[in-house]
Amino acid sequence: MITLHHVPQSRSMRVLWLLNELGEEFQLVEHAFDRSLRSPEFLTLSPAGRVPALEIDGERMFESGAMVEYLCERFPDRGLGRTPRDMDRMAWLVWVHFAETVSQHAAALTQQHIALYDDAMRSPVVMKLEAARLRKCYAAIEARLSTPVENRDYLLTAGYSAADICVGQAVYMGQHFATLDGFPETAKWFARLTERQSYQEALPGPDSSRIYERDFYPAWEE
The missing domain is CATH 3.40.30.10 (Glutaredoxin)
Structure with a gap:
């Protein structure tokens, strides 16, 4: 079980x-x-x-x-993983774990905007830096998806995998603080992911608690 x-x-x-x-x-x-x-x-x-x-x-x-x-x-x-003999194995590992790079910036912003309950604890500098770092992560995803490979709908050449799940979920969190404006291929890729039933079923239910009460949290100004 x-x-x-x-x-x-x-x-x-x-x-x-x-x-x-x-x-x-x-x-x-x-x-x-x-x-x-x-x-x-x-x-x-x-x-x-x-x-x-x-x-x-x-x-x-x-x-x-x-x-x-x-x-x-x-x-x-x-077929969501890649074995050591698969041509996509190295890329699969890189992108599965790149999700944590994206997530650490989203987590820092979650702390700033949500976990810290007093404005005096928050740092506009940290918020702006972490949002910029999120956009740098988006740029890396955009570059990958813009690679001139036939049928580049997903992160790996061989198609949809757990790498898309991991990075896609990190981008889901990140978009609460930095939009996908300026990253057209990433936006199209994310839209493809959100159409999947598996993604829809992973979203909070009507009675679930939520971390994010808003869809977007702009950088806080002093």
């Missing part, structure tokens, strides 16, 4: 999206984005008190990148 511990709109969304694509039976346990993640019970699942946490066959995993690699290897028939 697979159990995913999930906070809507967080990094755990990428593992939920992947599980939806894999079509394997799993149980979803939703948590709020609050101090309950620091409870002794939850810390036995994820020692840093973060999501995702994954329980599978009596074992426990934390770190979303590790989960993505493991799940793709365990369920190879869906």
Whole structure:
């Protein structure tokens, strides 16, 4: 049995999206984005008190990148991973883990805009720098998608994979702070991803808690 511990709109969304694509039976346990993640019970699942946490066959995993690699290897028939002999293996690994580069900037902005409750704690300089760094990440994705390869609809030459899921989820978070204006290929790629049922089912439900109350948070001015 697979159990995913999930906070809507967080990094755990990428593992939920992947599980939806894999079509394997799993149980979803939703948590709020609050101090309950620091409870002794939850810390036995994820020692840093973060999501995702994954329980599978009596074992426990934390770190979303590790989960993505493991799940793709365990369920190879869906074709979302790439084996060491595949021509796309190196690119697959790079882009799966590039998602964390994007996410760290989105996380810094989430802290600035949402987690810090007092304006005196917030830094307009940090907000502007991190939004600019997000756009640099978008530029890297744009360059990849603009490579003159036939049918470059996804990040890998061989088509849709968990790399698109990981980076796509990071861009989902990032767009709360930096839009895709000026990145046309990235915008078209992201639109393709959002049409997938697996993506739609990974979005917060009507009764789910949310990290982001707004669609967009502009840089805060002093």
